[in-house]
Amino acid sequence: MAPPWHNGAEKFLLPMASNIRPPTQVQPKKLRNYLSQRCNASIHLFPLFHSISSLILALCAPTHSFDKDTKVLNNSLLALVRAQMNNSSLLSWEAGTRAETILEVDFPELSVFSSEYLSFASPYTPEALTSVISIAQTAVSNRTSDSTQLWGASSSAGDPTSLGVVVLLANRTHSSDDSTQYAQAAQEQLELILTGTPRIENGLAAGAISHRTDSVALWSDFMYMTPPFLAYYGAITNNVTLILEAYNQISLYRSALFSPSASLWQHIYCPGAYSAAYNNFNDSGHWATGNGWAAAGMLRVLATMKNSPQASQFHSQQNDLSEWITEIHAGMANVLPASGVFNNYVDIANGTRVPSIEHAWNFPDASGTALFAGTVYRHVTLSNPANYTKIVEAAETARNALYAKNGSTHFDGEGWLMPVVDPHVFAQAGNHSDEAQSFVLQLENSWQAWLGASAGTSLASGGVDNANTGVGSDIGTNSSGGGRQGGLVIATPTAVVVVLGALVMLST
Numbered sequence: 001m002a003p004p005w006h007n008g009a010e011k012f013l014l015p016m017a018s019n020i021r022p023p024t025q026v027q028p029k030k031l032r033n034y035l036s037q038r039c040n041a042s043i044h045l046f047p048l049f050h051s052i053s054s055l056i057l058a059l060c061a062p063t064h065s066f067d068k069d070t071k072v073l074n075n076s077l078l079a080l081v082r083a084q085m086n087n088s089s090l091l092s093w094e095a096g097t098r099a100e101t102i103l104e105v106d107f108p109e110l111s112v113f114s115s116e117y118l119s120f121a122s123p124y125t126p127e128a129l130t131s132v133i134s135i136a137q138t139a140v141s142n143r144t145s146d147s148t149q150l151w152g153a154s155s156s157a158g159d160p161t162s163l164g165v166v167v168l169l170a171n172r173t174h175s176s177d178d179s180t181q182y183a184q185a186a187q188e189q190l191e192l193i194l195t196g197t198p199r200i201e202n203g204l205a206a207g208a209i210s211h212r213t214d215s216v217a218l219w220s221d222f223m224y225m226t227p228p229f230l231a232y233y234g235a236i237t238n239n240v241t242l243i244l245e246a247y248n249q250i251s252l253y254r255s256a257l258f259s260p261s262a263s264l265w266q267h268i269y270c271p272g273a274y275s276a277a278y279n280n281f282n283d284s285g286h287w288a289t290g291n292g293w294a295a296a297g298m299l300r301v302l303a304t305m306k307n308s309p310q311a312s313q314f315h316s317q318q319n320d321l322s323e324w325i326t327e328i329h330a331g332m333a334n335v336l337p338a339s340g341v342f343n344n345y346v347d348i349a350n351g352t353r354v355p356s357i358e359h360a361w362n363f364p365d366a367s368g369t370a371l372f373a374g375t376v377y378r379h380v381t382l383s384n385p386a387n388y389t390k391i392v393e394a395a396e397t398a399r400n401a402l403y404a405k406n407g408s409t410h411f412d413g414e415g416w417l418m419p420v421v422d423p424h425v426f427a428q429a430g431n432h433s434d435e436a437q438s439f440v441l442q443l444e445n446s447w448q449a450w451l452g453a454s455a456g457t458s459l460a461s462g463g464v465d466n467a468n469t470g471v472g473s474d475i476g477t478n479s480s481g482g483g484r485q486g487g488l489v490i491a492t493p494t495a496v497v498v499v500l501g502a503l504v505m506l507s508t
Contacts, residue, residue: 071403073411073444080415085437086131092139092151093225094423094434096162099135100300101438103166105445106131110169112228112303113382118235126174136170139163140185148188157197158211158222164189164229168236190233193226194245200252200271208252215280218256218269220290222249223297231304240310246301247317254324257294262286262347263331265294267356267426285356286331288342288368289421292439295328295375303382322383326391329379332372333394340401341410342369344421344429360427366402366410367420367436373398374443377450399447402440 073081089098103111107124110117126133139150139160147153149160150167164186171182198210200218209226211219227246234242256269267283267290302321305314335347344365345354354360376395380388402410402417412418417440422430 071400073403073407073440077407077411077415078441078444081411081417081437081440084415084432085434085441088432088434088437090434091159091424092149092154092156093159093162093221094438095135095139095151096159096166096225097435097438099132099163099166101441102132102135103169105441112232112235112300112307113378115307117307118309124173129169129173132166133170133173135163136167136182139167140181143185148185148192150185150189155213156211157193157209157213158219158225160225161189161193161229162225165232168232172236186233190229193229200256203271205252205256205269205271207248208256209249216271217280218253220253220257220265220267220287220294223253223294224300225297227297228300228304231301235304235308235310238310240313243305243308243310243314244317246304247314247321250298250301250321250324253294258324258327259284259286263327263334264346265291265328283356283426285345285354286347287426288332288344288346288365289371289426289435291328291332291346292368292371292375295325295379296371296442298325299375299378299382306382318383322379322385325375325379326385326388329372329376329388329391329394333391336394336397337364339364340369340397341366341419342372342398344368344427354427357427363421363429364419365421365429366417367423367433367439369398370402370417370436370439370443373402374439374446377443377446381446381449381453399443402443 085098085101089095100111104113107129108114109119109123142152143150144153150163151160154160167182167186167189171186174182193209197213198216200206200208200210200216205218208218209222210216211222211225227249229246230249231243231246234240234244234246254265257265257267259266264286267285267287268281270280270282272280298321302318302325305311305318305321311318332342332346336342337350341364343350343362345356345362346368348354348362350362350364352362354362373395376388376391379385380392404410410418415437416432417436420430420433420436422428423433423435424430
């Protein structure tokens with residue numbers, strides 16, 4: 001008998017779609033080949049004009065100078081960091097992370113960290129949002145005939161869902177004439193992840209959605225990809241059940257991946273027999289970026305709940321999420337090296353063998369370090385958690401290490417963060433990391449917001465809206481820019497609901 005969730009789409013207010021395809025089966029491949037390709041996805045280029053314009057902006061910026069012992073990043077270096085992010089984020093989760101970064105940094109009112117994120121009156125025109133809408137356009141246009149995944153067919157079930165929020169945003173901010181494609185793409189991705197993806201059938205974490213399409217496997221990465229999409233979709237459609245499903249998936253994943261003794265998350269849990277060919281393998285190690293993914297994803301779900309009209313219905317869930325984020329931050333803070341840069345597997349010494357991965361040796365990773373620090377500042381400004389003094393001190397130690405001398409130690413002349421883990425081979429050192437560039441910009445943004453919240457002042461450069469954080473500050477956001485009221489087109493079982501200002505139109 002099929003488990004109940006395969007026949008329970010109606011509880012998520014989804015149509016009973018008979019054309020939902022079973023999980024895509026991929027040909028067996030060696031573990032090393034899989035790790036080098038991760039998503040088994042085609043590399044898709046963003047619009048050429050965007051890449052060229054980003055590069056021109058960076059090249060026209062003044063060459064960044066390094067001031068001795070200055071622990072800030074100047075604007076010219078940040079411009080280079082952004083240019084490399086724009087030109088290199090080519091796989092689904094990289095593009096999804098990039099989109100989220102742009103929202104948080106450039107369009108904070110539209111980020112879930114703003115109390116205004118559900119307002120239909122967007123202060124931005126579609127033209128002003130080109131940097132994010134272009135990502136949504138690519139995510140939709142690159143879908144293939146044999147898959148409803150955003151960005152194209154992938155052997156990862158979770159990674160493509162990282163683009164769901166930006167596709168829904170494109171749907172909200174475009175007119176009804178050109179939004180239907182976004183609404184349909186988002187809904188089909190939602191149906192696929194809920195009803196067409198393997199889940200753990202029984203035992204530990206039963207009901208948890210697999211991060212993979214070809215096997216049942218729980219990856220900590222999933223936390224940043226899928227639960228934020230589920231929660232956001234639920235918030236904009238007033239679907240409490242879907243918001244709760246985001247929380248439930250986090251809870252199930254935590255039950256399988258959290259290590260109480262270390263207060264850290266393991267990277268991968270597979271309930272089935274080991275098979276490198278089918279990517280059935282466990283990684284019980286405490287991967288720096290994996291813990292960062294988990295904390296960052298939970299923060300986004302927490303913010304989605306907290307800043308939604310349904311916030312009062314989720315008091316216990318918000319408390320849980322804040323506690324679970326704190327667990328990770330405490331565990332990470334306990335093992336931060338004196339250098340201020342985490343090792344790739346955080347509780348294993350640099351240069352020693354990683355027991356959970358064959359033939360892997362540990363090394364420093366600035367990418368996971370940036371993600372950790374950024375999530376600490378974000379959690380403080382969002383929830384003002386108790387007993388965070390040592391955790392904030394650890395975040396400051398990490399940020400100071402990365403920012404020392406205007407970044408001359410940990411950024412090369414082209415703006416790349418270093419040293420970093422290879423984003424496509426998680427146990428191997430890399431030369432460059434696309435996601436690391438996003439993490440740096442998220443860190444800078446959340447740090448600036450934390451500074452403003454701590455001082456009780458407004459940040460002229462904009463930041464998150466902390467009106468509901470209890471910190472007692474008012475961090476300003478940029479409300480300028482020509483605008484019109486945004487529109488919303490969302491598919492429901494019986495109708496398409498179009499909201500344009502005060503106009504409500506039902507089309508059956």
